[in-house]
Amino acid sequence: MSETQGKILDTAEHLFGEQGYAATSLRHIIAEAGVNLAAIHYHFGSKEELLDQLVMRKAGPVNEERLALLDHYEAEAGAMPVPVDKILRAFLEPPLLRIDKSPDFAKLMGRLYSEGLMPAIAEKHFHTIKIRFLAAFGRALPLSEPELALRLQFVVGAMAHTMLFVLQTKLPGQQLSTDGAVLLRELMAFAAGGLCAPAQLLENTEESK
Amino acid sequence: MSETQGKILDTAEHLFGEQGYAATSLRHIIAEAGVNLAAIHYHFGSKEELLDQLVMRKAGPVNEERLALLDHYEAEAGAMPVPVDKILRAFLEPPLLRIDKSPDFAKLMGRLYSEGLMPAIAEKHFHTIKIRFLAAFGRALPLSEPELALRLQFVVGAMAHTMLFVLQTKLPGQQLSTDGAVLLRELMAFAAGGLCAPAQLLENTEESK
DNA sequence: GTCTATACTGAGATAGAC
DNA sequence: GTCTATCTCAGTATAGAC
Numbered sequence: 001m002s003e004t005q006g007k008i009l010d011t012a013e014h015l016f017g018e019q020g021y022a023a024t025s026l027r028h029i030i031a032e033a034g035v036n037l038a039a040i041h042y043h044f045g046s047k048e049e050l051l052d053q054l055v056m057r058k059a060g061p062v063n064e065e066r067l068a069l070l071d072h073y074e075a076e077a078g079a080m081p082v083p084v085d086k087i088l089r090a091f092l093e094p095p096l097l098r099i100d101k102s103p104d105f106a107k108l109m110g111r112l113y114s115e116g117l118m119p120a121i122a123e124k125h126f127h128t129i130k131i132r133f134l135a136a137f138g139r140a141l142p143l144s145e146p147e148l149a150l151r152l153q154f155v156v157g158a159m160a161h162t163m164l165f166v167l168q169t170k171l172p173g174q175q176l177s178t179d180g181a182v183l184l185r186e187l188m189a190f191a192a193g194g195l196c197a198p199a200q201l202l203e204n205t206e207e208s209k
Numbered sequence: 210m211s212e213t214q215g216k217i218l219d220t221a222e223h224l225f226g227e228q229g230y231a232a233t234s235l236r237h238i239i240a241e242a243g244v245n246l247a248a249i250h251y252h253f254g255s256k257e258e259l260l261d262q263l264v265m266r267k268a269g270p271v272n273e274e275r276l277a278l279l280d281h282y283e284a285e286a287g288a289m290p291v292p293v294d295k296i297l298r299a300f301l302e303p304p305l306l307r308i309d310k311s312p313d314f315a316k317l318m319g320r321l322y323s324e325g326l327m328p329a330i331a332e333k334h335f336h337t338i339k340i341r342f343l344a345a346f347g348r349a350l351p352l353s354e355p356e357l358a359l360r361l362q363f364v365v366g367a368m369a370h371t372m373l374f375v376l377q378t379k380l381p382g383q384q385l386s387t388d389g390a391v392l393l394r395e396l397m398a399f400a401a402g403g404l405c406a407p408a409q410l411l412e413n414t415e416e417s418k
Numbered sequence: 419g420t421c422t423a424t425a426c427t428g429a430g431a432t433a434g435a436c
Numbered sequence: 437g438t439c440t441a442t443c444t445c446a447g448t449a450t451a452g453a454c
Contacts, residue, residue, distance in 0.1 A: 002437085022231040025429060036439050041431065043437095113370070147395065150371070154399045157370025158363035161322070185409045186356065190363045193406030194399035200391075211420075234446060245422055247449085252420090256447065 017107035081139035099180035110164030226316035290348035308389035319373030
């Protein structure tokens with residue numbers, strides 16, 4: 001990777017996190033990075049692919065850590081299902097504990113889930129994650145697969161929304177702690193409570209087929 | 210309100226919901242609505258204010274319904290706190306049951322929470338809602354105010370994220386029901402479980418002050 | 419009061435010189 | 437590999453027709 005590429009990626013990460021993807025112009029990035037406008041298109045092809053590279057660079061390690069934690073807990077559990085709160089920890093700890101170390105990353109992630117860019121761009125980066133965690137939760141919880149998938153969406157929504165809003169301390173009125181450890185604890189308790197709620201049947205799973 | 214205004218609002222609602230705010234150009238809107246470009250700026254001032262009008266027009270009735278339901282439940286409960294699941298119903302039912310009747314609205318709401326436009330634009334439209342529901346939950350749950358506010362953010366995140374993703378049936382693999390009643394039931398169960406989870410202390414509430 | 423035509427600025431993208 | 441020049445299209449602003 002050339003020095004130009006690195007400078008572009010670093011600057012883009014910071015600016016996308018700070019102002020959002022749509023609001024950040026390529027011209028702003030090149031000015032701050034001290035490179036030429038065409039360099040972005042030469043190295044990345046387009047603004048969208050630049051974002052894609054960024055997601056890969058940042059989300060890659062997070063997802064590897066998630067899978068490693070899940071592997072560890074599954075080995076620990078042997079033939080038994082991994083307890084829900086351990087699966088949740090494997091899922092939530094890697095992203096949330098990065099809040100303190102690199103707020104830029106957290107903001108970027110929040111923005112991405114946010115600006116609706118996840119469906120188009122990041123689905124591929126997170127596909128393995130979804131499969132693995134759905135399976136793990138499926139063994140631990142007495143829920144049908146569609147119901148579980150829906151609840152996992154709730155968890156992801158809560159996480160994404162929170163990363164974005166909490167970091168901006170846009171919470172109404174008071175100052176909320178942006179301490180990643182506190183957020184993790186709260187979100188884990190909340191998500192565990194939600195996931196373990198009684199099944200709501202949801203019998204309409206194409207049984208006619 | 211002139212006919213032109215109405216056509217612009219209707220078309221914008223549809224296109225913003227379908228493609229997102231940023232991705233929808235004013236020229237696309239005017240082409241579909243059959244009006245002139247400058248008409249938008251004459252009637253609304255800017256693209257952003259057009260969105261603001263849209264939010265007001267659509268979210269207004271939802272929020273009135275929420276407050277009316279909450280009023281009803283509070284009158285019913287008298288001096289007692291309203292049960293958590295009733296507060297949740299007042300909060301979630303009005304938006305979620307609109308999914309079936311007008312998917313455009315649901316998509317728009319999802320997109321808004323999504324594209325990060327809520328902080329800037331809609332905070333004002335939802336301020337009263339937050340105050341009232343925080344107070345109601347505060348009476349029903351043994352949580353400190355910051356902890357409660359955080360958990361309510363989780364609920365909002367789950368709702369927003371779900372409205373967006375479920376409507377696009379972007380869920381991994383299988384088809385998920387977009388039936389608002391089913392979603393409502395699931396989300397209520399999940400949120401109730403999460404809100405009623407044991408308090409995680411979170412004692413660092415500026416006690417030094 | 420409403421709407422149209424048109425021009426202005428800044429965005430992302432691209433071709434071709436070096 | 438890099439940069440200049442340029443293209444198209446976005447949101448915005450204004451002058452003037454009805």
